[in-house]
Amino acid sequence: MDKTCRIRPALSTEAACISALAIRSKASWGYPEEQMAVFRRELILIEEQIAPKRTHVLEADGAIVGFYTLVPHDATTLELAHLFIEPTKLRQGYGSQLFRHARQSAQEANFRVLVIQSDPHAVGFYRALGLGSPTRSPPVYPVAPCLTLSSTSRSQSLPNQPAPGDAALVAV
Numbered sequence: 723m724d725k726t727c728r729i730r731p732a733l734s735t736e737a738a739c740i741s742a743l744a745i746r747s748k749a750s751w752g753y754p755e756e757q758m759a760v761f762r763r764e765l766i767l768i769e770e771q772i773a774p775k776r777t778h779v780l781e782a783d784g785a786i787v788g789f790y791t792l793v794p795h796d797a798t799t800l801e802l803a804h805l806f807i808e809p810t811k812l813r814q815g816y817g818s819q820l821f822r823h824a825r826q827s828a829q830e831a832n833f834r835v836l837v838i839q840s841d842p843h844a845v846g847f848y849r850a851l852g853l854g855s856p857t858r859s860p861p862v863y864p865v866a867p868c869l870t871l872s873s874t875s876r877s878q879s880l881p882n883q884p885a886p887g888d889a890a891l892v893a894v
Contacts, residue, residue, distance in 0.1 A: 727816070729823045732777035732789060734769040740779065740789050741766045743808055750809035751843045765804070767791070775803065776827065780820050787811045790824045792836075799835040800828050805844075817847055 732740060744765040749758055767777070775791035788807040792800045802824055807816050828836050840848055 727780055727782040727787070727819070729778050729780050729820065732772050732779045734772045736779065736786065737767045737769045737772055739786055740772075740777065743786060743789065744804060744806040747806040747809055747812075748841070750812070751841070767804075776800075777804075778820070778823060778827070780816055780823075782811070782816070788816045788820050790820050792824055792828060794833075795837065798833055799837060800831075800833045801837040801839070803839075818851065821851060 744767075745758075745762055748761050748765060753761065767775070771777075775793050777789060777791045779786045780788040786808075788811065789804065790802060790806075791804040793803045794800055802821075805817065805820055805824065807820070825836065838848065838853075
């Protein structure tokens, strides 16, 4: 991973760039064109969505190589609605760095639950982070499987029960 990377809030003017990155990343999994047409509609962010979706980008050498969005469901629950990495930058630690940042952001904002709906190709990524298994398989498109996840940062936490100050990850 590049040593000159930083994570920062996205600018509204970066919406098109971020959307294009998400589409390239999703397409890298080899989905058929008809499925990608559905995904494109879901992955396009407009300028007005950047701030409310708590969008953050990861820059390496001044270029955006990944991003995430956190969408509030209620006062205690956020959804990690997007976490995408430039396809040429996959498996270099950028996704893990973005996930840790998203989780820290959720904790700092006093959210207690972080919901993740994962693409089936990303399940291994979340498992490598110490999170749980999908609650259903195979996925039904365009809805990806939810992951049943619990916080692993405190051994005292019960599955699906957040410890004080932890962001637990649970299925919806």
